[in-house]
Amino acid sequence: MARHKQVRSARGGQFLAAILIGLGIAGAFGAVGAWRFYRQLETQVANKFSGRRWDLPSRIYSAPFALFPGVHAERSGLLERLSRLGYVRVDGAPRQPGDYRFAEGRLLELALRKNPGSRDDARQVQLQLEEGRIVRMVAEDDGEEISVLELPGEPLAGIYDRVWESRQLVSVAEVPSLLVQAILAAEDRRFFEHAGVDWRAVLRALWVNMRAGGVQQGGSTLTQQLMKNFFLSTERTVQRKVVELLMAFIAERRYSKLEILESYLNEIYLGQVGAKGIFGIREGADFYFGKDPGNLTLGQTALLAGLIQAPNRYSPYHAPERALKRRNVVLNRMRRFGMITEADHRAAKAEAVGVRPAAEPPRVAPYYVDYVQEELAATHPAAVLTQDGLQIHTALDAELQRAAEQAVQGGLAELEQSYEWLRPRPNLPSLEACLVAIHPHTGEIKAMVGGRSYGQSQFNRVVQARRQVGSLFKPVVYAAALIHGHPDGSLWLPTSRVDDTPFEWAFDARVWKPANYADEYFGIVTIREALERSLNAATARAAHEVGLAPIVSTAHELGFDDGLPAVPAIVLGAGEATPLQVARVYAAFANDGLRPTPLATRRVETASGQILERRGIQLARAIPSDVAFMVTHMLRGVLERGTGRAGQLEVPAAGKTGTTDAYRDAWFAGYTPDLVTVVWVGFDQGRALKLPGSKAALPIWAHFMRMATAGRPGTPFRAPPGVTLTYIDPESGELATDQCPTAIEEAFPTGASPTSSCRIHSPSIPVTDGQNGGREQPQKSDGSRRRRWLPWPF
């Protein structure tokens, strides 16, 4: 029995020893595993802190806006621009940078914000207005007059990988202590006392949650929150919480409180607008208040700190009352913890929420932004664009872009309403339009609308759609004529005559027969008339005399690409081009014959403002300046009397309609001295539009140009050296006299203007055959006369 007991006892001891050994081994393995896990976490934390902590999306900005006397404050969209830049309209005198007061349309007082990257200090200025127009700008500090003032570009979009985290980094030294205290009061009062975990807060949260029977309160410190945001998911599991605690402990061991705090201030999530997330305290202050953190009031500081707990729940835009309550909770805590005085507490609680107007949807000018991204892709790797926080400054004018979008949308809606066959039909693509506007002297692309809806189609017709240009090509033909002259060496002039009757051009054993619109012909006409009325037969005859080679060469110089076929039909626009190419050609006419290179991206800077790339104005001589001016002068007639007369503006303008075979494409290309705009309307698949350019594209062009030229000082077209302007009688082409019923101002090369007075309308000078220019009555191609010749201009 005793032996049996001994055996049992020995077995029990062995068993116990085995368990202990097993436990020991398991413990050793566990300890090694735990140690390795800990080391792994440590490496993770260290890598995060020592490496790139955030991917900073690049930001794309519009062009700066120049203010100077003569600019109309309201019509130029100044107030809207200020609002988009985060300026807040106040009733009293502006005190804070970013405030402005607009006093009865007579005075605009502006407390300028310091521009990012600018060395200039923030300052206050007064803009004195008369009838809405700026007449004087004065610095408030010393009363000195200011000649020009520039508002910075507006943010248009971000370039990001998958998630758009909008963030502006800030150092802890730049953050006012009051803001830090507000955050500590709201989130982690003992941040500077604990070692990563605030056990008192944890126990308090446990007690509250147990009593409530669910999660009501968290006890996470700033360090824990930071670790969670950096590395962990938002799921609420014990496992995740343990890892979070360990990581917080590691971070606190390895890094100073200030390093952790700085990371936290840049990491926290503060809200959402569309696809864009607002991250970090500087971005948050800018987004909600249009200010730097250093300029926030106490109330704004508390509101921002209060948002951290649940940014969308306490959003001052979506739930202003809840936001106010939450702000007051933070203020109460600050007072309770002795961070602010009672007087400050009372004053801050009396503050209105005072957020800046709700931000625009973040994707402004999407076709333009795509174009900029494509430009940049050639020189900057995608990872750099999505992670390095580059600042990309473009040429876009935000206000013109809005006008362009409005003109295209409104124009298409009107066309669909007016013409039944253009209305959307099931299974058929909708009518499309695009618009591009460029500054002819710089080549800057000021506005770009690539189609009716970016959401439906990202195909950017401005740069990707090559279409026949139709009559938009005619000015090129006449430019070539003015440059190269007649075969006998004599000059072509705007008053030169050409026969507008049915015409055949034999070429490569084929015969080309250009026909006029509505098959109507006008006999002998001047080239000015041919251009104003867009006469095909007359233009083809002139082109035949000039020759294809000089025309093709002139077209290339002006900016049409090398793909133009050297066949007669190109003289009436059978060649293809994109709207942007057309804009470049017309920009050369507007810019004294100098062809600008279109510019969208102007400057690329690092996040700290160091310039990586700059794209400057590039001009190249395309045609002589006197020829450019004579073409412009004739194209003014298109808007004054010709096919474009429905699009007249209040400022000097020139332009040309374009319609292609079977009415597939409708165009209008036109310009003032300072803005060239091209509009195309049609169907992507080439379905017939059944409307000419004057009916489909011109209204959109005119709508846009009226908005674009409102509020800016108008400028005249200026004759270059070598051009003489002379009033002539349009019938005789000779100097106008008092007896002439009409007289028009015509541009001639100096020395080639007429010297004799009109003999048709002067009774003392006999009129002989041919002196009326050999005009004939307009007739159909079958020879029948259709209508009487109307006195020109009609």
Place this chain on the structure above:
Amino acid sequence: MAALAVLAHLLSIVQILGLAACAPQRRPAGRVATVRRPPERSPAEQVRTRGAHTPTTPRSAPAPDAAFDPTRAAAGGLVEQAGVALSEGRIADAADLLERAVAVDPRFPGSYVQLARLHVEQGEPQLALAFLDKAEELTGDTATAAEIAMLRGAALEGLGDRDAARRAYERALSLTPDDGRARAGLTRTGGRPR
């Protein structure tokens, strides 16, 4: 050589500030706080700002216009800021400001002259020539025309076209016979100063 480059740089700054002064002056809203009185404009400048033409009047005929032109003043302000940027070695900022001056007042020759100068100094003579073309069409006063001819000479020299450069220097000297730079350019390109 380095001393020459520094001298050329200093000259550019002085000339930029000088050309900005051709515009009616008010203080630009930048760091510059200097205020100058608007100088009297030359008759040719006055013609430029008129823009519209009287029938049968050739462009070169003078016409009186003493009105203050705020657009020109704004462009002048930006050109002045460009001068300051250049003096601080901020070449890209200077170029940006000059280009913005072109956008504000495309008819102010001063912006084009200074852009041309920057491009000559940056070794981009082809670009400079286009700006000089533009400036030449806009300017009417002798001093600016001489400066344009001088810069054209330098740009053409940069392109290796000595004959054309020589002609440009000759023109510059015909307009301002005391211009030492044009004289030196003429000598370099094989011409003989008179």
